[in-house]
Amino acid sequence: MLNVQELKEIIRALDQSSIQTFQLKQGSFKITLEKAATHTDLNKGIEEHSFKVAETKPSISVEEKVQVSNDQPKENNTSVPSENEVDIHFVHSPMVGTFYTSPDPGADNFVKVGDQISEDTVVCIIEAMKLFNEIEAEASGEVVEILAENGQLVEYGQPLLKVRKR
Known part of the structure; x- marks a missing residue:
């Protein structure tokens, strides 16, 4: 099971990436993090993301708001190929x-x-x-x-x- 510091590091890494969903399973422990833009304040350059953390046993739900400064442009040169191509x-x-x-x-x-x-x-x-x-x-x-x-x-x-x- 993850400690609080490890969880915070995963959330930080997820927030800084273009990944929208992260899932980790270790035995009966399962954690799913979903990133969803909930509000953008263009005047302040701040974007809020909402993360949901759920554990399978017992069922726990935690929400954490993370604020990220948009001072540095995020590079995203990852092309998303079409996975609908036949064969x-x-x-x-x-x-x-x-x-x-x-x-x-x-x-x-x-x-x-x-x-x-x-x-x-x-x-x-x-x-x-x-x-x-x-x-x-x-x-x-x-x-x-x-x-x-x-x-x-x-x-x-x-x-x-x-x-x-x-």
């Missing part, structure tokens, strides 16, 4: 971290556009908190597009690769 599978990031296309600097990339891959093919690494996590394709087919750049910070659920299924 296309998107490999999504299972976590927030740094995206790497190869196991080591200077080494060959795991995959490149045009490669034929299987479900268990490692397509990239996501580094999170000094842990390197190999990400598998989860679908067989041809790599059509690599949507993230080497060394780029990626968010949970962000599309990383586009694969045309066989």
Whole structure:
């Protein structure tokens, strides 16, 4: 179970990202955070977000208001590809971290556009908190597009690769 400081850090990270919903499950513990813009005061440059936190056992609901200064423009160069394309599978990031296309600097990339891959093919690494996590394709087919750049910070659920299924 999370302590208050860990929960506050997650809320801060969610608020600073473009992610709208975050869900964490640990055994019987489940937490869901949903970000919804409730009010924008353009004169003061302040945006309020409402977060709901719920735990499965016992059922608890907590609301916390967070104010964020809009002094710094938020960069959002994450393109949202259409997932309605026929026979296309998107490999999504299972976590927030740094995206790497190869196991080591200077080494060959795991995959490149045009490669034929299987479900268990490692397509990239996501580094999170000094842990390197190999990400598998989860679908067989041809790599059509690599949507993230080497060394780029990626968010949970962000599309990383586009694969045309066989």
